[in-house]
Amino acid sequence: MMSRSCRYYAALLLLLGMSCAWAAGAPDPRTTVLPIYQLPASAAVDGKLGEWAHVPVSDDQLIYCAEKNAALVAPSENIAVSLRCGRVAGKPDLYFLIVVKDSILLSREAHYWVEPDYLELYFDLFREKRTAEDPEWRLRKFFKPPAMGQFGLRPLCMNATPTLVANNVARPWKLDYACVPIEGGVAYEIRLDGQSVLANLKDDLHAADLPPVIGFDIGVGDLDSPVILRAATWNNLEIFYRFFGDFLNHDTPVHYGGLSTKPLPVPRGKAVPIKTLEQLYGAKPTARQVVKCINTLPDAQLADLVRWAVIQGVPLNADLLTPLFAAPMPRAQEAALLALYYHREQADAVRLAVRQTYARHDRATPTALMLANLLNLEMHLNLRDALPALLLHDDLRVFVSTAQVLEQCGTAEDVKTMIAARDTLLAKLAACTDADSPANKQRKAVYEEQFAKSLAALRTRTAP
Numbered sequence: 001m002m003s004r005s006c007r008y009y010a011a012l013l014l015l016l017g018m019s020c021a022w023a024a025g026a027p028d029p030r031t032t033v034l035p036i037y038q039l040p041a042s043a044a045v046d047g048k049l050g051e052w053a054h055v056p057v058s059d060d061q062l063i064y065c066a067e068k069n070a071a072l073v074a075p076s077e078n079i080a081v082s083l084r085c086g087r088v089a090g091k092p093d094l095y096f097l098i099v100v101k102d103s104i105l106l107s108r109e110a111h112y113w114v115e116p117d118y119l120e121l122y123f124d125l126f127r128e129k130r131t132a133e134d135p136e137w138r139l140r141k142f143f144k145p146p147a148m149g150q151f152g153l154r155p156l157c158m159n160a161t162p163t164l165v166a167n168n169v170a171r172p173w174k175l176d177y178a179c180v181p182i183e184g185g186v187a188y189e190i191r192l193d194g195q196s197v198l199a200n201l202k203d204d205l206h207a208a209d210l211p212p213v214i215g216f217d218i219g220v221g222d223l224d225s226p227v228i229l230r231a232a233t234w235n236n237l238e239i240f241y242r243f244f245g246d247f248l249n250h251d252t253p254v255h256y257g258g259l260s261t262k263p264l265p266v267p268r269g270k271a272v273p274i275k276t277l278e279q280l281y282g283a284k285p286t287a288r289q290v291v292k293c294i295n296t297l298p299d300a301q302l303a304d305l306v307r308w309a310v311i312q313g314v315p316l317n318a319d320l321l322t323p324l325f326a327a328p329m330p331r332a333q334e335a336a337l338l339a340l341y342y343h344r345e346q347a348d349a350v351r352l353a354v355r356q357t358y359a360r361h362d363r364a365t366p367t368a369l370m371l372a373n374l375l376n377l378e379m380h381l382n383l384r385d386a387l388p389a390l391l392l393h394d395d396l397r398v399f400v401s402t403a404q405v406l407e408q409c410g411t412a413e414d415v416k417t418m419i420a421a422r423d424t425l426l427a428k429l430a431a432c433t434d435a436d437s438p439a440n441k442q443r444k445a446v447y448e449e450q451f452a453k454s455l456a457a458l459r460t461r462t463a464p
Helices: 004-015 127-133 194-200 277-281 287-293 299-311 318-326 330-343 347-359 366-378 396-409 413-430 438-462
Strands: 037-039 080-088 094-101 118-124 148-154 163-166 175-182 185-192 213-222 239-242 257-260
Touching (some): 094 118, 127 213, 148 175, 163 175, 277 299, 287 299, 287 318, 330 347, 330 366, 366 396
Parallel strands (some): 037 080
Antiparallel strands (some): 118 148, 118 213, 148 163, 175 185, 213 257
């Protein structure tokens, strides 16, 4: 990961007009052009995804974390993105299939943009024209290119429906999209209406078709925790990724890559279909179906079925949760807890899920423990048995949410428990060989700030 001083010299080299990549293995956004492929005339934004089965991936491993020094991020179950691009012969429309693998999808209504898990698309129709006229335009820090259209797309998840927003430039442009749940995440099927773009920019483009290459990038916002961690200038409010990265300007990318608008023939080869959860589990999953699959599906697939069932309105009641939390299915239990955190229809079901998560806390995922704590806190369940052990958990989200629960339902005796936990955690951190690393300094700050706050609140509440 690039240090602050390295970032300074990287920016200096750019300003001097010299070649410099933001991270090892990074593509040069000035010369990289992503391919686009021929789609059949029947292509449609319908969420069925069949027309993409033979289309090669244009980009799938060039994810950068723009708010963490533009470092390469290896694909994982937490975040992985693949992009396919297509065009139908004789039409100026651009089609995209963007698959986002994300084990925890969080979203909510927002006043202006989309947050916290979302997709952004950036289109610059004048990139090549501007480069020909002014080769050094990218060297201007925080330069916002004119005619750079930006769209924000919210996914379909357990607590939110798809929503589209656009910046001022892109508002006259038409964009259709369908977001469908797939194994381990969601797929966005998108069509940018090229005719609407050409009509809007006709005075400047003077063309009947799109330029051969346009500026292009995607952004992926990812928030895996409702528990906010803060330490000095660091927080976990949101991580933001791009294919090309742009640390100079987070809001409006300058160092995006290019996208060819001239379609290539789809190469012959074995089809790689992308299965939607509807195709895998049916359009109307039932609670009985979920229970039946507890001992037949792998854990990750059962988690997908739980997610799909909740999206389709299946309530998580005690009849479903009892066998689910009795089985060794931590990912599926995490999915159920996330659904309960959003919907909370039945207090007895929530209590059952939290109690069972605490009883088997050594087998639960950190996210499941965090969600159990939040449900315990916000629904005033006052379940305390597992809290002393969870206070020592390595995951900061679990630690912070446990301390918050103890503030609310702890006893005077828990003051001693909290002091002992504080001393243990800080001593363990001090004994680390890398105790002075930035990550451990952030951890220490979180410990100290949270213990000070929680101890003060607990002492006040339990004082005679």
